[in-house]
Amino acid sequence: MLKAGDFFLAGNTGGVVAAFVPWGKAYAGVAPAHIFHYAGTDALRIGSQQTKVIRYGAGIDMAIFPVFSSCEPTDLCKPQLGDAELVNARTRMGCRISDVSWSIAYVALQPGNPPGPGDSGTPVVQDDKVVGMLLSLSMHTWKGIILNAELIKSEAKM
Known part of the structure; x- marks a missing residue:
């Protein structure tokens, strides 16, 4: 699935x-x-x-x-300031949502093993709900930009 x-x-x-x-x-x-x-x-x-x-x-x-394959529907939720995780099939990485707007949010990444180029799109999760999609990151500031899940919901409607 x-x-x-x-x-x-x-x-x-x-x-x-x-x-x-x-x-x-x-x-x-x-x-x-x-x-x-x-x-x-x-x-x-x-x-x-x-x-x-x-x-x-x-x-x-x-x-x-x-x-059209079997899939698990994603529970989308508005991001909140505070702790979150980047979660994909390969890894889980802690992060912190530091700023939120209606369209994007900024995440502060933990030093160590940062997301790589193939990790674009990784869901950002808070309380078992997806709050955003990783779009880009800066290795100079260890900050990333995520697309807000509220915007994903509104844009993905038929």
């Missing part, structure tokens, strides 16, 4: 699915658009399924693609 935090391949690169949201009679996966722009393709493979991006967020770094 597919779930938030699973990896996908697009061209010669890939990333992480931040969420699976209801979409008609199926589900849609949500991931960063910059991965597909870099790969030069809308096609992706997740689990045993091949699919393609059907919509990009309006002016935001978000791609939406249909998923």
